[in-house]
Amino acid sequence: MALRDITALPAWESLRAQHADLTGRHLRELFAADPGRAERMSLTAGDLYLDYSKHWVTAETVECLVRLAEEAGLRKRIDAMFNGDRVNLTEDRPALHVALRLPAGAELVVDGQDVVGDVHAVLRRMGDFTGRVRTKQWRGATGEPVATVVNIGIGGSDLGPAMAYEALRDYADAGIDVQFVSNVDPADLRNALAGLDPAATLFVISSKSFDTLETVANATAARKWLTNALGEAAVSRHFVAASTNVAKAERFGIDPANVFGIWSWAGGRLSFCGSVGLSLMTAIGAERFHELLNGFHTIDEHFRTAPFRQNMPVLMGLLGIWYTNFFDAQTRAILPYSRRLHRLPAYLQQLMMESNGKSVRGDGTPVRLNTGEVFWGEPGTNGQHAFFQLLHQGTRTIPADFIGFAEPYADLGNMHDLLFANMLAQVWTLAFGKSAEENSEEGVPAALVPHKVVPGNRPLSVILAPRLTPSTLGQLVALYEHVMFVQGALWDIDSFDQWGVELGKEKALDLLPALTSEASHAGHVDEVVRALVGVYRLLRGRASGPGEVPGVRAGSTAASCRGFGVR
Numbered sequence: 001m002a003l004r005d006i007t008a009l010p011a012w013e014s015l016r017a018q019h020a021d022l023t024g025r026h027l028r029e030l031f032a033a034d035p036g037r038a039e040r041m042s043l044t045a046g047d048l049y050l051d052y053s054k055h056w057v058t059a060e061t062v063e064c065l066v067r068l069a070e071e072a073g074l075r076k077r078i079d080a081m082f083n084g085d086r087v088n089l090t091e092d093r094p095a096l097h098v099a100l101r102l103p104a105g106a107e108l109v110v111d112g113q114d115v116v117g118d119v120h121a122v123l124r125r126m127g128d129f130t131g132r133v134r135t136k137q138w139r140g141a142t143g144e145p146v147a148t149v150v151n152i153g154i155g156g157s158d159l160g161p162a163m164a165y166e167a168l169r170d171y172a173d174a175g176i177d178v179q180f181v182s183n184v185d186p187a188d189l190r191n192a193l194a195g196l197d198p199a200a201t202l203f204v205i206s207s208k209s210f211d212t213l214e215t216v217a218n219a220t221a222a223r224k225w226l227t228n229a230l231g232e233a234a235v236s237r238h239f240v241a242a243s244t245n246v247a248k249a250e251r252f253g254i255d256p257a258n259v260f261g262i263w264s265w266a267g268g269r270l271s272f273c274g275s276v277g278l279s280l281m282t283a284i285g286a287e288r289f290h291e292l293l294n295g296f297h298t299i300d301e302h303f304r305t306a307p308f309r310q311n312m313p314v315l316m317g318l319l320g321i322w323y324t325n326f327f328d329a330q331t332r333a334i335l336p337y338s339r340r341l342h343r344l345p346a347y348l349q350q351l352m353m354e355s356n357g358k359s360v361r362g363d364g365t366p367v368r369l370n371t372g373e374v375f376w377g378e379p380g381t382n383g384q385h386a387f388f389q390l391l392h393q394g395t396r397t398i399p400a401d402f403i404g405f406a407e408p409y410a411d412l413g414n415m416h417d418l419l420f421a422n423m424l425a426q427v428w429t430l431a432f433g434k435s436a437e438e439n440s441e442e443g444v445p446a447a448l449v450p451h452k453v454v455p456g457n458r459p460l461s462v463i464l465a466p467r468l469t470p471s472t473l474g475q476l477v478a479l480y481e482h483v484m485f486v487q488g489a490l491w492d493i494d495s496f497d498q499w500g501v502e503l504g505k506e507k508a509l510d511l512l513p514a515l516t517s518e519a520s521h522a523g524h525v526d527e528v529v530r531a532l533v534g535v536y537r538l539l540r541g542r543a544s545g546p547g548e549v550p551g552v553r554a555g556s557t558a559a560s561c562r563g564f565g566v567r
């Protein structure tokens, strides 16, 4: 279902007028002209509170943005996703991640299949398996209980569970440590395995396809590490999988009874509510995991039912479009005031950038607007002492999302109050700044005044929750999932495919023989990478191969490459 081109809608025209009207107006002025603005420009969804008063909008702008969503047909698009329609056009399938957290009693039948029944059957198997691991009933080949779970997966099969495990470490109550290995750089696996006892280690191979190069390479190396110590027969007691590809997992040596299914309609970056969350469930237990799912579901319901004016994901998505398409903002800073959320920016990078980094519309025609905000960030207060200077006094427009919690997860004196005070101080300073007059009044020497002016007027959201719990984490992640959906829908792109990534994967497999083969002319190597292949082979002490580099002796060692700056 193609949406209407949003730039042709009446609301777009009104937004152009709003843009002209608001350009050059400072947040100080907007606050002065609108008493009660902060209270009015806020809303709640589940346990989340959003303050969007520090944005370049008036009440009228917000109305225009909401009208844009209505005129574009966003409501229909939301219903289509929740109903299981094939909203992933290029892969011709639904995007039904919301079904992963439907409660057991709900009903959803897609193509004659009882989706809720299937989802809960897998959740029950996961609960049963992780329960046995947690209570030490599941034993390794030598009878040892599991002390460490190593999750091997990449992209969505890593970032979701890794981010959530870090966020919910305080709920990891079974004395089981979880390590995450994703990168094909051998350093990753080596770090994770250092000091581990194979007899007490359980590997979870998380891969929807069981085909991803990095994951297969790491899984194979891990298998070797294990069998060197415990023998071949140990594999089925030390490896389990989250995958759709049961046959491949079985060929690897995993018992099909320990392969936990995923469905093609759950995108990798949207999958950790299902079996990709197995390692997380092992750490926090099935009960907490279900609290997480309920948190997701709370925001799913809010998104599905709340009028757009009070709909948190809709408003946040629209604000992203406002800055991207009217103010040419390129990036959005994610600033959690919680050390526990230190992987959230990385997680959101995949969620938002893999989903909305697209340049053609559903019908294959080029988009005429910028799409896909670049997400980045670090937890406060660390970011304050690193990149905040650019936010405060730099020349760019960088909208920011501040995320804070009222209750600490560790009560060490007044440290949590200090953390929160810092967050509010940044919000205040970014929004209001410090003028030349204020500096002069304080006696700042005239020559220094321009340097000490902090312009303020930086647009930002503040998201608050009572405490970082499984439920509030689920709510927060669901919020951004739906922000992504809103933006993808209005830009009319397919947020659920990733053809660029697929091409890179293919190309890596294509190039591998050129790097590794004994034969000097293996693989498809063209001008773009020929010299790099040659240097690599030389540094590895291999025959010069298809990437022969002028001036570098074939078969020479690293030393002979120094001439052109290779170390």
Ligand SMILES: O=P(O)(O)OC[C@H]1O[C@H](O)[C@H](O)[C@@H](O)[C@@H]1O
Residues within 6 Å of the ligand: 154, 155, 156, 157, 206, 207, 208, 209, 210, 211, 212, 215, 267, 268, 269, 354, 498, 501, 502
């Ligand atoms: O779970 P897998 O099949 O191993 O896929 C892992 C990852 O592969 C690619 O990078 C995709 O772009 C990601 O969306 C996916 O999460």
